[in-house]
Amino acid sequence: MPELSLRAVTDDDDFQSFMATMYSVFLQDPQPDEIELGRKFTELDRMFGFHDGTRWAATAGAYSKKVSLPGGALVPVAAVTGVTVSPSHRRKGLLTAMMRHQLDDIRSRGTEALAMLFASETLIYGRFGYGLASSNAVLSGRVRDLGFRTDVDLGAGTVTEADRETLLGAAPAIYDRALANLPGRMDRPAPWWDYWLHDTAERRKGAGSIRFALHHEPDGSASAYAIYRPKSDWAPAGPNGELHVQEVRATNPRAYARIWRYLLDIDLIRTMQYDGAAVDERLRYLVADQRALQCQVNDAIFTRLVDVPRALTLRRYAGDVDVVLQVSDEFCPWNTGRFRLRAGRDGAECENTDAPADIAITARDLGAIYLGGVSLQALTTAGLAGELTSGAVPATATAFGWPVAPSMPDHF
Template identity: 40%
Template sequence: MALEMRVLQADEWDVWYDHLELAFGGVPETPQERKLYKSLTEAERSLGVWDGDSCVGSAGSFDFRLSVPGGAVVPAAGVTMVGVSPTHRRRGVLRSLMRRQLDDIRAGGEPLAVLTASDPAIYGRFGYGIGTYALSLDMDTTRIRLSVPPGTDEVRLRLVDPQQALADCERVYAALLAGRPGMPARRPGWERMPLLDAPGMRDGASPLKCVVAEREDGEVVGYARYRVKPDWDFTGSDGKVEVNDLDALDPAACAALWRYLFEIDLTWTVRASRRPVDDPVLHLVSDVRRSRPRTRDSLYVRLVDLSAALEARTYGAPADVVLEVEDAFCPWNAGRWRLVADGKGVARCTRTEEPADLELSVRELGSAYLGGITLTSLAAAGLVRELRAGALTEASRAFAGDVAPWLPHGF
């Protein structure tokens, strides 16, 4: 029987999602997770491949807005729920899904596609490049002290119910968007994602807790959401604080929140994951080694409309370079493009017949796009080739950002 690809119908969601759970190992998600993802799924942006009544392949995308260098929030397809049944490997199912999806994203006028990869080896061949990294920390509070900036003691901290504090926390998050590339603007419904707190997700830790940082007038200027995982051994308590989120609008609020987490009774480790790689806490701790910093790949970026994507962001330095771009999967991006940026917020990217200054693939442009990975470092790996002396430095300085791009949560 021939396989059929079609847009998901609302009444097919449970079968479609059952397939996805199977593709990811067959462990059912909690009812709370499943309910949330069902409410967030955009059926008209979701694809299924069917073999008779069985769903054997899936791919979806969310209608995102992503912050980019310069503070703009740009339409982006948040690619998700990609899976192929083990019975249908090596039959072109994934490739056909990626082909249809990118064609649809282009037709919808979204210049970017982004995803988090369950298997990093998969998506490079479809033009996705690593755009952000995430930092994980296990901070030994018995051996680390914090140095906090002036004003930290003036910050008021208050424990609140996470649901009741949601509106204040969302205002803080929204205020940070323009200053850090890679953050999705929270569309309606997505504010529930950080509050997902099913008992089956806690692994022995407490229910989700929230502490907010306030000024004297009661304005919320930061928050941390966390769980406490009690543990005991022969010598006494050995608890851990597991940090889900920590966002703050100023250094004093940031330091006050970290200090609070470090001083929770009966705990000796503060564990944080999915943090920006330039997190301020790295400069507050007395011993960064005892913080056990580790990084891993996070957000993958794909330029769907190369010209529109490159014109949507700003550049940190003037540049006038001709890029020879290879893009076998989306050939409308392939060829020579002249990027002219004034370093003040205006950029133009147009087709040209002029000689190329740099050669690279669309993957490298995706990696450099948010400003956290330099073209110079990619060139050192042989992935960017300089054809005009000085062009690499010129372009690399223009693309580089002042802060590390960051994806604060998965999708």
């Protein structure tokens, strides 16, 4: 077998080859238009892997993004993507070597204290210090059963269909305002919007072409949007259409309720599915018959603290806490040690200390609780974290929690 070298992508032709390998391992055919759009926000020096002189044998990469943390800070994050090992090169340590290279690179850059990823298989990344930090939901149901509670205020706004250009004139500002304080939300610059709205047969999965709707307030200002695909179907008894909702965002509760009412009342539609929902999606509370809106919870973002003390100072905390954490991190040993965290809603300080530890926790589980969606108390009860000082875990669990469940609207 040819000798392998670990190197970064060098130019656009190399990038095409890199992406073709990545698509193939994910059991997909390369999508040239999608690859071209992705190139606009890809830094080639962050795309790397093992190459045998002829073709790529393994790939990995990261996008330079920003993520919203508990408290609203929007901070740099390495959005890890495209991690693959070709079937011919499995069980040779290539994945571990790439994870080692990537985390060392993130640390050396000094810009990002965090790395995040979606896992194709959830067993893979725990050993590299990534903890499952949030969940997303798939909502579905028969639209005739999804009437709203009688006390839901739909406001006086209006909803109309929009073309792509009109949507892009309003949606980015709505997105930023609607999700300003949502932990896990990532920034979406213009090239990412183009990628998000790209419409192909592969993305439609049998549904129709992408459609858009905008909600306007009585004063004419846009305050909500929806991105969706209808799928026409006819049963012997009549229309049996499906609605596949990609995204709904709104800047106020009335606009949110009205644009959902618009979607659920589209003629000929009998069922709907929303893949991009948060676990505490507001729609779940608007419907009168909550049992009629089925909710399937799936794993979402995995979080890795590359620089523990710096990462812990970036977010805010739901309550005041003064605690010493004994962190163990086998894969990134620079994070192993004791850290004193003094924090609250107004800020945080974290530094190395020789003081006795109050809580023992792994880097993986620290990443899991970082966004406020996983309970430190639950991990301790499961035996995955240790309370060394009586009463330390409940107080710290309360501080790390957050009133809004973290959610990751975009995939990367």
